[in-house]
Amino acid sequence: MTEAKNLQDLDKSMPEAGPTQIGRSRVAATGAWGGYSNGEIPLSAMTAVPAQVGQPYLRPDAAVAFFAVSRAYESRFGSAVSLTEAYRDLARQKALYAVYQNGGTLAAVPGTSVHGWGQACDFGGGIQTPGSVQKLWMNANAPAFGWQPRGDSFSSPEAWHFEYDGSYEPGGSGAASPAVAFATNTGELWTWAGAPGTLGFGTGTKLGVAANTSPAVRTFGDTSAVAINSTNGSLYTWSGRAGTLGFGADAKVGVRPGTSPSIVRMPNGQYAVAFQATDGGLWTWVGAPGTVGFAAPARVGMKDKTSPSITVVGAKAVVAFQANTGALWTWTGDPGTTGGATSTTEGMAAGTSPAITAIGSKAAVAFNSGGNLWTWSGTPATIGGGSSTKLGMWPGSSPSMTTVGSNAAVAFRASGGGGLYTWSGQPDTVGFGASTKLGMKDGTVPSITTVGTNVAVAFEADSGSLYTWSGAPATTGFGADSRLGMYPVGGPSIG
Numbered sequence: 207m208t209e210a211k212n213l214q215d216l217d218k219s220m221p222e223a224g225p226t227q228i229g230r231s232r233v234a235a236t237g238a239w240g241g242y243s244n245g246e247i248p249l250s251a252m253t254a255v256p257a258q259v260g261q262p263y264l265r266p267d268a269a270v271a272f273f274a275v276s277r278a279y280e281s282r283f284g285s286a287v288s289l290t291e292a293y294r295d296l297a298r299q300k301a302l303y304a305v306y307q308n309g310g311t312l313a314a315v316p317g318t319s320v321h322g323w324g325q326a327c328d329f330g331g332g333i334q335t336p337g338s339v340q341k342l343w344m345n346a347n348a349p350a351f352g353w354q355p356r357g358d359s360f361s362s363p364e365a366w367h368f369e370y371d372g373s374y375e376p377g378g379s380g381a382a383s384p385a386v387a388f389a390t391n392t393g394e395l396w397t398w399a400g401a402p403g404t405l406g407f408g409t410g411t412k413l414g415v416a417a418n419t420s421p422a423v424r425t426f427g428d429t430s431a432v433a434i435n436s437t438n439g440s441l442y443t444w445s446g447r448a449g450t451l452g453f454g455a456d457a458k459v460g461v462r463p464g465t466s467p468s469i470v471r472m473p474n475g476q477y478a479v480a481f482q483a484t485d486g487g488l489w490t491w492v493g494a495p496g497t498v499g500f501a502a503p504a505r506v507g508m509k510d511k512t513s514p515s516i517t518v519v520g521a522k523a524v525v526a527f528q529a530n531t532g533a534l535w536t537w538t539g540d541p542g543t544t545g546g547a548t549s550t551t552e553g554m555a556a557g558t559s560p561a562i563t564a565i566g567s568k569a570a571v572a573f574n575s576g577g578n579l580w581t582w583s584g585t586p587a588t589i590g591g592g593s594s595t596k597l598g599m600w601p602g603s604s605p606s607m608t609t610v611g612s613n614a615a616v617a618f619r620a621s622g623g624g625g626l627y628t629w630s631g632q633p634d635t636v637g638f639g640a641s642t643k644l645g646m647k648d649g650t651v652p653s654i655t656t657v658g659t660n661v662a663v664a665f666e667a668d669s670g671s672l673y674t675w676s677g678a679p680a681t682t683g684f685g686a687d688s689r690l691g692m693y694p695v696g697g698p699s700i701g
């Protein structure tokens with residue numbers, strides 16, 4: 207796959223792997239963090255990585271550095287680094303220690319293993335063998351990313367064991383800056399990093415996005431998770447720092463042509479994806495991004511050419527979608543299970559998709575009804591109530607929605623001039639909308655996310671390139687051209 211035509215415009219001055227950011231404290235040490243006990247760290251405080259045994263998580267900054275090493279390794283050896291084990295909880299450490307006491311492999315005293323801090327990795331794929339070309343490469347290169355070959359100096363050496371001693375950013379949950387995922391004009395998935403409303407920079411992932419579909423992205427700490435309808439027709443998930451090659455995997459479940467997935471981070475640190483499967487039904491997927499994961503049907507049919515939207519209310523996933531009846535439905539349950547779905551009384555414009563967000567214990571949905579922007583609010587999988595904002599939407603277009611404080615904020619393409627508008631208010635009320643005075647490309651949908659008390663929007667401008675916009679919802683704000691070319695249909699995702 208070739209690079210986007212606007213590559214020469216990219217700002218490549220930002221480091222690809224740097225675990226330290228200006229203005230954040232640096233603690234170059236391996237050990238306790240976050241007030242947690244060894245082996246008893248909540249998974250929600252860590253970032254998912256594709257480890258084969260144990261619990262597939264690392265401390266968020268260690269995960270970023272892991273993906274950076276993996277990218278460098280891949281460019282040398284042609285495949286991502288093989289990660290056997292990362293975080294290890296106390297129960298597993300106790301079991302391994304008991305085996306060691308009975309003559310088995312060396313294991314640390316429970317409560318002392320660096321695996322229990324989410325800061326150690328055991329690698330395979332040749333790295334486990336002293337003197338192998340893979341091991342020699344890792345010893346020479348991994349320390350530059352903060353990963354040290356500490357297992358080499360164990361009383362019984364472990365070539366595979368590396369420990370992360372890079373920076374730690376206290377309280378690093380949530381995104382400092384959202385990431386953008388988009389399909390370039392060659393159809394390749396790119397991620398973009400930067401402050402919304404500035405030039406920023408983007409990089410390709412080598413993954414192909416199916417025609418007329420959009421990727422979905424959510425960022426936690428410095429690591430982003432992306433879901434796409436891939437060019438081979440199946441769901442792919444990707445994980446990495448925005449603006450790097452990252453790590454993708456085929457979920458091996460088919461996605462309906464012309465439809466796009468939606469992704470959210472669950473409170474347990476796993477990611478959930480909602481999508482329209484090739485059977486025309488709503489499905490949900492759960493797992494660590496960049497791994498196969500697990501998908502299951504919700505057993506409810508979706509309107510052709512429409513896409514679902516997913517959020518979290520409490521500990522459950524909640525999905526809004528246009529059912530095959532043409533009505534707005536909501537679904538709730540654990541991702542990867544059948545769950546339960548119920549119709550609202552709201553009808554949706556043909557071929558349009560709803561957008562969902564959580565406000566307290568309720569779900570809020572934005573959708574196109576009769577050519578106007580409507581919002582709906584209610585307990586997930588109940589009838590709830592909806593009302594018009596009295597703002598006209600471009601024919602056949604769909605909105606995007608997020609939560610700012612206790613209000614909802616919506617980005618949409620307005621009727622008339624076809625420009626980008628944002629709306630703010632309580633869902634199920636008229637609220638207030640304003641033009642950004644920025645034009646949008648026909649056939650594309652904007653994407654909105656929350657940044658503090660403001661919102662950021664990514665969209666395809668009428669020039670065909672990726673724009674980001676920043677401001678308070680329902681104000682003019684300010685936008686900037688990223689100078690990156692996009693697919694003519696679909697749209698970017700920001701989060």
Ligand SMILES: [Zn+2]
Pocket residue numbers: 321326327328366367368
């Ligand atoms: Zn180890």
